[in-house]
Amino acid sequence: xxxxxxxxxxxxxxxxxxxxxxxxxxxxxxxxxxxxxxxxxxxxxxxxxxxxxxxxxxxxxxxxxxxxxxxxxxxxxxxxxxxxxxxxxxxxxxxxxxxxxxxxxxxxxxxxxxxxxxxxxxxxxxxxxxxxxxxxxxxxxxxxxxxxxxxxxxxxxxx
Numbered sequence: 001x002x003x004x005x006x007x008x009x010x011x012x013x014x015x016x017x018x019x020x021x022x023x024x025x026x027x028x029x030x031x032x033x034x035x036x037x038x039x040x041x042x043x044x045x046x047x048x049x050x051x052x053x054x055x056x057x058x059x060x061x062x063x064x065x066x067x068x069x070x071x072x073x074x075x076x077x078x079x080x081x082x083x084x085x086x087x088x089x090x091x092x093x094x095x096x097x098x099x100x101x102x103x104x105x106x107x108x109x110x111x112x113x114x115x116x117x118x119x120x121x122x123x124x125x126x127x128x129x130x131x132x133x134x135x136x137x138x139x140x141x142x143x144x145x146x147x148x149x150x151x152x153x154x155x156x157x158x159x
Contacts, residue, residue, distance in 0.1 A: 027053065027071035037154040039072060044152070054099070054127045075099060075124070081108050093145065098126030115143045 049069035078097030118133035
């Protein structure tokens with residue numbers, strides 16, 4: 001049936017922080033990009049609607065699946081960060097997976113701080129970029145040099 005784990009969808013209760021509305025939905029979990037690409041291909045073939053669910057920290061309800069869609073938990077997809085470059089002034093260029101939370105970055109690099117950190121350190125890097133997260137100091141996207149985007153066609157676009 002589905003490439004993601006578990007193969008059988010599990011029923012979960014989903015609720016945005018501070019929201020009054022919640023949704024009970026069928027949810028599968030993907031931990032590898034290849035599983036997600038297979039799921040996208042199967043969904044296109046079967047004309048199945050999907051709703052991606054990340055860290056569930058958004059104040060909006062856009063991660064809540066509709067009655068006609070399957071929830072896809074991508075919160076464990078590609079977590080972690082590695083230093084790509086260290087600059088003379090001590091700044092770091094870091095490659096972080098989309099599922100990496102800001103609390104993960106703080107733990108991995110305690111002597112450094114991300115500019116324009118969102119209001120919650122439990123937000124994922126991908127979620128902050130997708131939601132145009134910002135603070136009083138500016139937009140998180142201003143700190144991003146590049147990112148990879150996986151399309152529903154299974155292609156990876158370097159941005």
